């Protein structure tokens with residue numbers, strides 16, 4: 001099986017990364033929103049560790065995805081739509097990449113600033129990327145909060161765009177991300 | 183049990199003390215650090231977080247004759263505070279609660295001592311995170327296990343008090359962890375020199 005992307009289609013690595021991370025990120029958004037509304041106790045406090053562990057995994061996958069797309073560039077968009085729409089899609093993808101890095105990094109930095117270690121799946125203790133400080137913790141976790149809202153807004157736009165092309169225009173945009181071909 | 187067997191005597195009080203004590207004036211005591219414990223407890227949802235803080239220094243002058251001569255000064259090491267689970271200890275020492283990196287010491291200095299039926303009420307100034315607030319400890323004094331009834335050279339003092347942590351700016355995780363931190367201190371002291 002050919003793993004790489006082709007000029008006219010997405011290879012399996014890109015598709016797996018796209019859908020795996022999509023599931024992970026959507027799940028983490030719901031998880032995070034639930035987490036901050038829960039009444040914590042000794043029985044539930046480990047959920048913070050799980051949120052951080054999955055978030056760091058998604059950060060690693062985002063870096064892997066950027067690296068993979070250097071090795072094997074994804075195909076350009078299908079034509080047939082106005083240039084402004086293509087530009088919007090391109091900038092949305094760039095902003096999504098930025099947020100795939102900035103959301104977990106702000107979570108990591110905000111956690112480090114509280115003075116609590118970030119321990120990935122109870123095994124790997126990450127270095128604190130910012131020194132502990134009260135002002136830093138508040139600012140960075142507020143940033144984490146607003147970046148997740150920016151991510152939700154962009155995702156709504158991204159999904160709307162994908163559905164517009166696949167359901168309304170039926171031009172194969174979705175199927176080539178799902179199946180690799182139109 | 184030691185406490186049941188122990189004779190409760192009035193700290194700095196008059197009248198109920200053995201004759202030997204009332205004739206004594208100011209006595210200095212040193213804390214028996216290994217036999218003493220500063221414990222705390224706070225609410226964490228339906229559960230509790232408990233832990234301890236080591237005492238770095240304690241100066242006690244007890245005058246069983248003249249109330250005004252009593253003086254207590256205690257310093258705790260915030261940077262070595264413990265908690266019942268690892269993340270809580272890091273949170274406790276971190277910048278959102280004790281801020282031990284910038285304020286490694288917690289201090290208490292008494293300002294006035296009032297006798298009660300079972301011991302004493304100790305008013306003083308408590309400093310946490312560099313913020314000083316008035317604070318009250320309730321003390322009960324016991325003889326130490328195995329000492330004679332009139333022996334005041336070795337004492338066991340139980341102290342309780344409630345710290346409202348937000349008053350000291352220790353506001354971290356306020357939505358999950360209680361504002362009231364209940365102190366439970368067991369201080370065993372031995373008389374030194376004069």
Ligand code: HEM
Nearest residue numbers: 018021022025026074077093096097159162163173174177
């Ligand atoms: C957290 C969720 C998501 C993120 C971060 C995300 C991100 C991206 C990015 C960055 C691309 C560009 C290709 C690449 O670099 O991999 C892309 C393409 C695509 N996404 Fe998503 N996506 C998400 C969820 C979804 C969902 C739920 C759908 C389905 C409705 C979807 C449909 C598509 C389609 C059809 C493409 C291909 C566009 C093209 O042909 O150029 N995505 N996505």
Ligand code: HEM
Nearest residue numbers: 028029032033036052055056058104107108111118145148
């Ligand atoms: C893709 C990755 C991530 C997503 C989508 C995500 C999403 C969220 C969301 C939606 C919230 C709720 C924010 C609010 O409404 O206030 C949240 C909270 C939180 N996240 Fe993340 N997160 C991610 C990664 C991380 C990482 C890597 C860490 C730390 C290593 C982290 C630490 C936290 C913490 C500590 C909170 C609670 C903040 C508070 O109490 O105000 N997150 N996250």
